[in-house]
Each structure stands twice: as structure tokens, then as C-alpha cells.
Amino acid sequence: MTLAKSIFLYLFLLVSLAGVAQDKFVFEETKADGDIPIDFITLLSDKYKNDVSTIDKKEKKKARKTKTQFYLESNFYINEVISSGNVLFNDRYTTYLNNIYKEIALKNPSLHREKIYFYAAKSTEVNAFATHSAIILINVGLLAKLTTEDEIAFVMCHEIAHVVKKHNIKQHIFNEEVDKKKGGYKKANWETKLYSKSNYSKKQESQADGFGFEYFLNTDYDPKAAISAFEKLKTANLPYGDSLEIPSLAPIKTQLVDVPEVPNLADIQIEEEEEERENKSTEKEKKKKKKKKKKKKDLSTHPALDLRVESIQVRINQVESNSNYSRTPNEVNKYAEHELPHLFLEKGMEVHTLYCLLNLMNESEPTDYQKDLMAKTLYALSQRKTYIEEYPDSVTSSYKKYWSSYKRQIKKGPKSLNRLLAWVNSMSNAQLNALALSHTLSRIKKVEDGGEAMTDRTVDLLEEYYKFYSKEKAGEEVIKMILKSDEHLLARAQKSNSSTDENNVVEPLENMIVLSPEYRQFDLRDEEVYKYVSSEEELISFSKKIEKAADMLKIDCNIISAIDFKNYTVEEFNELVLINQFLRENQITTPNCISSKKVEMRKLSEKYKTNNLSMMGVYSFVESKPVVLKVFALTYTTLIFPLLPFGVYYSFTPLRHTFNYTLLFDIEREETNYYNVNLIKMKDRRGAVNVSLYDHLKQLKDRGR
């Protein structure tokens, strides 16, 4: 009996523990994993050759040319997207999507001959898109929005239909026809052209809805999920529903900082300017607005959602059976929801991040990840506001521009975001800084990895807080007390003040990370302006040139190039992703702000033993010479006739310009500390590129000497 009791007790404890373990949701930012897929490794030139070989040689020459051009451009853009690092592979989302696709393909044997593959893209946009090469990208934003697998499956079927029906290439051929005024478009003006293209695209979308829905009907998913998917797309500008029920955020009381109270979110009234303006406007103005809206709708590439819902509903009614469907929940929805805040933060959309985090925190007990991200978001927001409002206009103009355009974007959006923005605006800089300070302080020493970066943020915020109290001529003692009471913080603050000058000392470049070198060739005389394939070939050799020049100058150089995934491990791929995220965020946040990726970037710095992140590239242009110049050269050299061969040569050769740039970014200081562009008025021959590249690296090597 005792044994039975013991076993029972043991089992009970095991079940309870398992339950607790399941409840605790641990989230880590999703990264690519496993082997790098063939789609990432294959060069543009190879993909292009494969596609061109599929063109029927019996087709007319012009049609073949159009298709060739399409394959070239399309493959180029696919490669650009893939190499941006925003596309994941072997991760939880991609695996999930391809499992769903297996289900769809199982019930739709016609799809077996298509080599369709799905990838998840790290984008907040509620969107998905198909490419000609049967790669379909589904954004994380969409996976966060759609709560059931059935809805996802419908969207996937829609995209599959685009691939099967070859909509991409058809749209390209149609656009060419319209642009070159062929067939019925001989006398078309630009407006007619726009409408024609938009109508054609709408037709394709409707066709994809129809065919996609047929694929979807063959599966075991609930057909009505198509309607609910469309319903959710109506609020595509917000990751979740427009909820006003989110809790307010209060400062976290600590012994160190005496923070002032902040307004309660629930008390914030949204200025309904838009509605008021709408009510006040005259009939004429209302009509004008309606017309504008209609025009915008007419030029859209997609049909109105209501119409799409209607047509799907008709088909549902036709096939409706009595079977009861139970929808399968979206397995990755929770992960996608957690993915969004940091993706928004990287884009400098702090109010959106705040909105996502408050929603997540409202659902369950805040996790370390959420608290950490909240601290970073509040920090970014307070630093942005302080920088914009307290620094001179001349310094902050571009950031002010961004902030006002972001605010405008929010104003057009849902009420919940507007209320959050109003709440942020209702706080003084000191209040916002104090709120951020309290949250940031609460994360110090609690998050092992983030400790140092969080401490740096705290010191930043303390400085702002100190300025506030100094301004008010009160509370100076308080801040001194704060600093005195924490030795670690005091040491950091002192270090940060004293090391400002030390940091400005420029040191010779000894080692660097080179991020995705660029090589772009343009022939402005051609219809095909961008030289896709030759640019790729040059890029491969450009990376080697960088390595050689760095080697000669004894600069330790690690090239992380998006073109050369073949030789990469997934860790290196993820490093590329991280650097891109870091730079994107840095571009949009104000210079007084420490990146949310600081900790990871510091690890990367340690690994490569350098803080120097370099970006290098070549842009080469060929263009026709102005006729005046040609005539002048010919006339002049005819007069001095021994020079005539030079005149003829000059007149019949194009103008060539080559730009070579080098930019050096300091990871620790988060600022560009070297930038040089050399315009070489020559063809981008190896000699010209090498000499300029070497010159830039030599300057970096010799600086500070």
C-alpha cells in the first residue's frame, strides 16, 4: 500500500511538474538552422541559365527576349531578398509551413510536379508572396495575425495558385506590352496604362483566389477559414486586433531611483481629429475625398476584400456539406506574436513594439524576454524623444522627419496605437526617461547576458534624469544619492564620462569585418539598365580583391558576403542576419541610443576581435556622351587635324564613371568613423578598382599615426 501511495505521489508530482513546464513559454528570437538550402547557395547566373533553358525555342524572338529579361530580373530580386538575411530556413516557421504544404500537396496530386518550397520571412507586414521560381515567402507578420492553420493553408493555396498559373511572368509580359504600346495600347496615356496594369493584376488575384480555393477545398481544412482569413486581412496594419483593453505601464519601484508618477493609459483621450475634420468638411470636400479614395482603390493591385469574400462565399455555398470542421490552431502563432516586437523595434517603430509587448504581457505573466524588450523599447523611445526635443534642430532634422512621418502613419491607423502615442506624448522627457530608467534598472544583473548593455543604458538614462533635475534646480542630491548607493553604476558612470575623450582617439585599422561587399554595374544606354549577371561575377572577384588588399596591408579581414553562402555555415549566415538587423536599427534610431542588439554584437566583436565593421562597394556606370560634346570634339580635332583620331575615339566611346566607397562603422560606439567615396572617371577595370580600394584601406591603416 505504501508502495502504491509512493508511486501515486511520484506520478502526481511528475504530472504537476510537466504541467508547469508546459505553461512556461520560453521564447528566443528565431534563427535559421541546419544546412543552408540550395536556393540560397545557387548563384544568380546559374538560376538564370536554368530558367532560360526552359524557354521554348519555337517562340517568337521578341517573346523569348521578354521572358529572358524577366528571368534575369526576377532571379536577381529573389537573390536580393534571400541574401538580405530576412528569409529563414530550417526554422520553426519554415518547417511548419512546409508541413502544411505536404498536407495540401497530398490532397492535390496535380501539385506533385511543382517544386514549391515555402520560406518564412522576418517581416512585420501581414503579407505573403510567390516568385516565379516556386519559392513562396510567408511573412512572420501574417503568421502572427492568422490564428488557425486552416487560414494559413488558404493563404498558401492562394500563393500556390499564383505559381501554378505563372502569374508573375504573365504580368511582366503584359506590363511590357502596355509600356511599349503594343496591341490595343498604341494610343494609351500613362493613366490608362496604370489602370490596365492594375486591372490585370486584380484579375490574376481573383484567379488565384478561385484556383487556390479549389486546392483548399480538396484538403481537410475548414473552407470557411478562407472568409476569416480575409476578415483578418482587413486590419492588416495591426498585428493583433484593435484592442483598447491593454493595461497601462507604471514605473517599477526600486530603492535606487525615486521616479515620478506617469499618466495612466486608460485616462488618455484620443483626439479624434480625423472624425471632427470629416464632420466639419463641406459636401464638396467630402466628394473630393471619396473620389480620391476610389481612385486609390481602382489603382490597387488587389480587388477589394469584400468582393473577394463574396466570391469565395458563393463557392462555399455551392459546395457546402454537413461535415463539421474543427479548425487546427496555428502552432507557431505564439512564437510569431513574440517575434513581432523585436522586428518592430529594429524598424524604429517603438509605439508598435510597445503595443505588441503590452498585449503579450496582458495575456500572461511577463517573461524575461518581454521584460527585457520592454526596457529596451522604453529606452529607445525616451532617448528618441529627448534627442529630438532637446538637441538643436540642425542635428536632429532627419530624425524629426522620421518621427513625424511615423506619427502620421500611426494617426492613420487604429485607435489603440493612437492612444499609446498620445500617452507617450503626454509624458515629459523626464517622466519618460524615469519610466525607462526604472524598467532598465530592473533588468540589470537579472539578465546575465544583457547585464553590461543594460547597465550602459541605465547610465545614459541617469544622465538624462540628472539633467532634468538640474534644470528644475531640485533633486540634485537625489541623483547623487542614487549613484552613491550603487558602486557598480557609479563606476560605470565615471568610466563613461572619463572615457569620452579616449574613445575619440582614432587608431590604425588592424582587423575588420567586411559586410556583404557590393558591386553594381549600370549601362544607362541600354533598356536593361542594370547589368545583373556581370555585376554578380564582378562581385565575386571584388571580394577577393578586398582580401588581397587587406592581406597586403596586414589587416585581418573577415568577409561575410551574401553572395558566397556556399562556403558558409548557418552560424555565419545568422551573423550576417544579426549585423543587418543591427545596422537597420542603427539607421533609424537616434545616435544617443544603444542598439537593442548590443549584447549579441559585442559577442560578435569578441569573436572576430574587432569593433570595426566595414562596408565596401563599387558602382559603375556607362552612359552616352552629350551630342554637343561629340560635335565639339570632332570640330576641334578636325581643326588641329593631327589630333583627329583622338576626336573620333572620344566621340564614339561612352562616358564611364566608377564609384568606389568604403565605410567603417564602429560597433561599440555605434557610429560611422570613416567614409570615403572615390569617383574614378574610368571604366571599372581591375586596376582602377584595386588602386582606389587599396588607397582607402591604406588611409585606414595609417590613421592616427
Added chain:
Amino acid sequence: MRRLKLAFIVIFIGISFLSQAQSPGYMGKKAALSIGASVSPLMGWLFSEEEIYDLNLKFNLRFEYVVARRIALGIQYERINDIIYLKNYGVTGSNPLIDLSPNGSSQSPAEFKSAANFYGNSYSGFVKFYNKGFGSIAPVGRYFILEAQYSSVIVSDDGRYYNGNPTELHRLNTMTVLLGVGIENVYFDHLTVDLSLNMGLNGAGIRGIQNEKDYFEAGGNNMTRQIESKMFSDYIMLMRANVGWLIF
């Protein structure tokens, strides 16, 4: 002599330091040795009564060194090996070379033209300014060149008209200042190709093309005038092509 040596060493060290500090060269390589040829087509025909197809070919050996980001210094040796047709001279009897126009008036030779060897050596120093506006960095890109050349030319008969004895007819030592534009590129990381167009003024040449009367009054004769005007036409517009190797 010791002072000269000292000055030379100081200048060399100075240039080396300057070049170390400021010039990247081509992937660190700053010195090039090249050979080349220069021609001045049509100029002889225009200025010194030469044939229209006469190219006035000269060969050179050149060493240049990048001393600053956009400056290169160099020295050059050029070999002149040409023929001059002394138009107003003829050969008669015991005195083989007779000036047919002693009063200076031009006249065609009675029977044939007398061809004489026109040869010599030129030594020059030049400085190349690589153009910032064109984004040039020495030694690649477009440049301006300023050159000072010292030439020593001998005109001699090879012995045909002097009973088998080569005879020097005239010797000329003269300076030329050249100003030119050019473009240089590097291939295969070592091979340099340099094309330039130069306008030069030769000291003797300027004298040679002055007013005939003034020239003769100053003691010149037909032969010296023709030699000097050839010097003028050889340098007034000089096209030069050099192919070289970056050595260090």
C-alpha cells in the same frame, strides 16, 4: 662633390618618407620600369618639310616612382635615331656637300636630296600630377605631365659622300619643356600601360622656326635651320605609349 652627394641622399630620404606617409601606390607598389615609343605624325610635314608619313619614332626607357597620393616623379632616357633630308644640299665632285642656297632662298636640289643620320640621346626628368577631379590615384588614372628634357643630337653623313668616312655635320645640345595629358592603367596587377599626348617646346626649335631673315642674320645657315625646325616639329605634339612593369 661631397655636398652634392649629401644633398642627393637627403632628397632621396625625404622623398621616401613622403611617399611612405602619403602614397598608396598600386597595391603598395610605387616603382615602375617601362619602355615606350613616341611619335609625332604630320608635324614634320607641317613644320620642317618632311614627308607626310614620317612618324619621327623615338624609343625610351623610363623609371618612375610614386611619391605622393597623386604625384609621381620619373626619369627617362630617350634614343633618337632618325634621318634628315637636307633639302638644300647637293653633291658635286670633290666637295660632296654644297649649300645650294647660300643666300638663304629655298630651292630644290638639282639632282637628289642628301640624307643624313639624325641621332642622339635625350635625358629627362618629369613629374606626373594625377588628376583629383578624375579620381586618379598614382599610378592609375588620368594625369598631367610636366617634363624637362635635355637632348644631344648629332647630324652626320654616314660616309657615302665623304669617301667612306663618317662625318659629323652638326651637333646640337638643347632643352625641351613638355606639358602633356595622359592616362595610365595597370593590368594583371603589374603591367602598366601609359598613353600620353604631349606638347613640347624645344629651345633650338623655337629659334629654327623664326623668321628666315632674322635667322640667317644671326649666323645660321640652311642646314642648322632645317635641323632645328625638325627639333621643333619632333616635340610640338608628341604621342607617347609606354608599357611597363611595377617592380616594387
